Amino acid sequence: MTSLLSVQSLSVSYGPIEAVRGIDFDIKEGEIVAFLGANGAGKSSTLNALVGLVPVTSGKVSFKGQDITDWPPESLAPAGMTLSPEGRRVFGALSVAENLRMGAFSIKDKAAIEAAWDRVYSLFPILHERRDQFAGTLSGGQQQMLAVGRALMSSPKLLLLDEPSLGLAPKIIGQVFDLISLLRDQGVTLAVVEQNVSMALEVADRGYVLASGEIVASGAASKLARSDALKSAYLGAA
Template sequence: MAPLLSVQSLQVRYGPIEAVLGIDFEIKEGEIVAFLGANGAGKSSTLNALVGLVPVASGTVTFNGSDITDWPPETLAPAGMTLSPEGRHVFGTLSVSENLLMGAYSIKDKDAVNDAWERVYTLFPILHERRDQFAGTLSGGQQQMLAVGRALMSNPRLLLLDEPSLGLAPKIVGQIFDLISLLREQGVTLALVEQNVSMALNIADRGYVLSSGKIVAAGSASELSQSDALQSAYLGGE
């Protein structure tokens, strides 16, 4: 069975700076795959390239059997892949429900939008309670829930999560990781960039360790948890 996502020789550059140096990886349907490494290792650049937020300098991205390497960002959510970005990037002067509606921009069927709202509000009851509140007045944890909920509104097959626990209290971090496991049970495939290594490996099936734009280790979560390459990727920084 072909992987849901297959990436070959992916390169990402910012002007003269090479952020990702020709990496290969794949994600199978139903998996949680973690991308680990120190700050600046190329993890977020990889996710952003997958959804077209930064251009792919070279390489091929294949999703659900289609070459999506050069697809515009707005075409990827309808195709089944969405990103919950680092830093949340909620629209502070819009209400919670209006923020969620932004995630359903590609859905024309009102009943389908209502179903998506119901799903998100079931996952995040606090968002239902605060649905008319400005997103900018939510706590950090609630804004993270809103960012994930917005990404879920298009009913993605593959959800990319960039640093979902960043800056959150430990109790909220636990809730976010419980949610990630629940989403997988509901049939969502997930890719996760996360600084909290122990939490990430606790829920992931497999992982890739990046250092200076290259994949330096790959394997099951249990293999990576004992990997010298993982420790050196963090202790050695870049």
């Protein structure tokens, strides 16, 4: 498989605190890659750095063979990479349809926007039912669907999901991971930061385990599920 995203020696700092310490990884086209580790391990900082939401202290990020290390965030969605952020961050005072339209800000073709809406509404029928409802009045699960739907509006080649199951009921979590598998089947490559380790490894092809901003283990999801390094990454932090 061809590498869609390649990262070399990525470091991210917040003042004197080094959150990510010179990590290397790649994501191949058509796969689901899980990023695992305890709170504060550097997982979300890594995703945020990929889309320019936090500055890269050092290192290189290549997407589709092109160096995008210093690209501004607004240029990444048109290039084919989008982030569904931790905490959903929907615009509560806007309608569902208006939130989705925000995800298609880079698309000028009206027909393409309509096609994107149709795709999202087919994936999430409840969003179509509530398209005129304020996003702030949706349930947590529906807001997560909206956050993912908004990210899908630009038809990304690579979708980054940051804690997609956070705060959701078990039944809804199952639906979220079913969706992740479905999107991969539809040709979307996914990188998933997730605290629900068992669910993440069930759908992922490969994974990386982070601890204190460094990758301490990587490999096939089935191998990582039995890894002592994975247990240590969580137990050590606890």
